[in-house]
Amino acid sequence: MIKTIEQAYQFVKKVKVCTIFSSDKVEHASLWEHVDLPEKQPGEKGWGKKMTAVWTWKNQLPAQYPNEIFYGKINGGFAVLMDMDYMASHHFPRAxxxxxxxxxxxxxxxxxxxxxxxxxxxxxxxxxxxxxxxxxxxxxxxxxxxxxxxxxxxxxxxxxxxxxxxxxxxxxxxxxxxxxxxx
Missing domain, CATH: 1.10.10.10 (Winged helix-like DNA-binding domain superfamily/Winged helix DNA-binding domain)
Incomplete structure (x- = not known):
């Protein structure tokens, strides 16, 4: 389970493509379902640790690793993080x-x-x-x-x-x- 941005990076590199949030409309794993941080608790202000991490990492990962992680959208409009080599060799030519x-x-x-x-x-x-x-x-x-x-x-x-x-x-x-x- 993922608790840090470094672990999120390793996850994207391993799975090649992951959606940001889970959906049964796509076959890809989601970052959301693999992050092991607490969700917003009753009475807690803001988004909670899990939502804050996932939302932040979707921007931070491609900014921190611009030659390794791609942020984009796939068919259906789902936001994804993608291994850059996979994007270049498989996804881009098809999409x-x-x-x-x-x-x-x-x-x-x-x-x-x-x-x-x-x-x-x-x-x-x-x-x-x-x-x-x-x-x-x-x-x-x-x-x-x-x-x-x-x-x-x-x-x-x-x-x-x-x-x-x-x-x-x-x-x-x-x-x-x-x-x-x-x-």
Whole structure:
């Protein structure tokens, strides 16, 4: 059972892919079900030790080990931590979909992210004003851009909000191995 971030790191390296929280809709193990810390107790303020650890580690692991741990989304929109070698050799080649095959809203969001990093809140607000989409439509498009490996979360421990960049900006070597385009 996992009690430290180092043990969480070893867990991700061992299982190759794990969801952040458990779900019977995926075959992957979850970090949540393997963390051995107390859940929130009655009367306790905040999230409790287990939730705080899992939520923190999902960001810390890829920031602390950027060449070894990947954070992303898989089909169904499930957040995962993934061994980087596994992501590059197995997941990316299967999951990647060219941005031109995505809907107009996803392409609009991508056109913003490919120009400069955007945090989710600012990107959502700007996109909703520019194209008149709903929050739900935006969230779905953002999730699909992650699932199709077009965008990735920036792994900067100094940034507190989820901030998005083009996948190929963050992982150019993986991109070049799998995608045949003129960069």
């Amino acid at each position: 990647y979909k060219d941005i031109q095959t995505q809907d107009g809203l996803a392409q609009h969001i991508y056109s913003k992210v490919v120009t400069e990093p955007w945090d989710t809140t600012s990107l959502r607000k700007a996109t909703m004003q520019e194209v008149g989409c709903t929050k739900s439509q935006f969230d779905t498009a953002l999730k699909n851009l992650q699932v199709t490996m077009n965008i990735a979360r920036l792994n900067d421990p100094q940034i507190e909000r989820d901030t998005w960049v083009a996948f190929k900006e963050l992982y150019l070597n993986i991109w070049k191995q799998c995608v045949n385009d003129d960069i």
